Amino acid sequence: MxxxxxxxxxxxxxxxxxxxxxxxxxxVDLHFRMLDARDKSPIRFERVNAETGEEVPWKDIVKAFEYDKGNYVVVEQExxxxxxxxxxxxxxxxxxxxxxxxxxxxxxxxxxxxxxxxxxxxxxxxxxxxxxxxxxxxxxxxxxxxxxxxxxxxxxxxxxxxxxxxxxxLVDPDDYKLPSGSTGDYRVSAREKDMARKLIQSMRADWNPDEYHDEFRERLQALITERIQAKGATARVDEPAHEREGDATNVVDFMALLQKSLGENKRTPAKKAAAKKVASGKVAKKATKKAAAKKAAKKTAAKKTARKAPQRKAG
Structure with missing residues (x-):
């Protein structure tokens, strides 16, 4: 509702x-997103300082009116x-x-x-x-x-x-150069006017808005639906919430990569990197445990050797 x-x-x-x-x-408009063609990641628009190229937090943004080229007057929220x-x-x-x-x-x-x-x-x-x-x-x-x-x-x-x-x-129609005057000024004959009137009458119908559709949108929607069905799946993109005034400024600017390519079950580069990182972490952890065990074994063997060695008597 x-x-x-x-x-x-x-x-x-x-x-x-x-x-x-x-x-x-x-x-009913179809809304499109812009993606990076290389990995299909969404493109995000940042608030960037035109001079420094650095991102500007919401708390530092003010509204201004450009009264002349490059000249602004700041308008406060109050x-x-x-x-x-x-x-x-x-x-x-x-x-x-x-x-x-x-x-x-x-x-x-x-x-x-x-x-x-x-x-x-x-x-x-x-x-x-x-x-x-x-x-x-x-x-x-x-x-x-x-x-x-x-x-x-x-x-x-x-x-x-x-x-x-x-x-x-509204724009005043008189702002444009339009043909004014009578039909005679443009050599429109009475016979032409009569034929035009008959044509309009022959095409007359009662107003029925249900007969009219956005054909471009319908064809485009059908194309999108067909492509989704052909691939057998849709891709979901998770986006982080936009940083607003008062939010933490050290949040990692991360856009989740597409979890699945349409119709395919392939890992994305990010997932591969994560898998390698986990694998290397496991290997490193295993090597550390092995080295510690080896060191402990040497220490135990040294203690046993010290206990078995005969003590020298004082001369």
Missing amino acids: ARPIWSGTLTFGLLNVPVSLMSGERK DIKSAAPEGHESVEVETFVDASEIDVRYYEKPYILVPGKKAEKGYVLLRETLRDTGQVGIARVVIRTRQYLCAVMPQGDALVLMLLRYPQE
């Missing part, structure tokens, strides 16, 4: 509706906290606008508002009123430490909260 991002209230006027904010999207909005857990509807007035370029990311216990009445009231009037609520919401502009709109049985981009995040 998915967990809510936060639980709070949806407010408009004097009406407060307890809600939980749930993600409205599902990540500065960021002071600029962050208050963490009030509410979706505050400030106004209602006609849904058709919102440019599609403003829509960014969907969430689903789920009503709390015994909050269904207010939820349904807002949902159906928005549906009947064709309006959407424009609100502000704080998610984690950032304040977003958003639109609250009905979708089936749900109230969807859609994050909106701010105007300064």
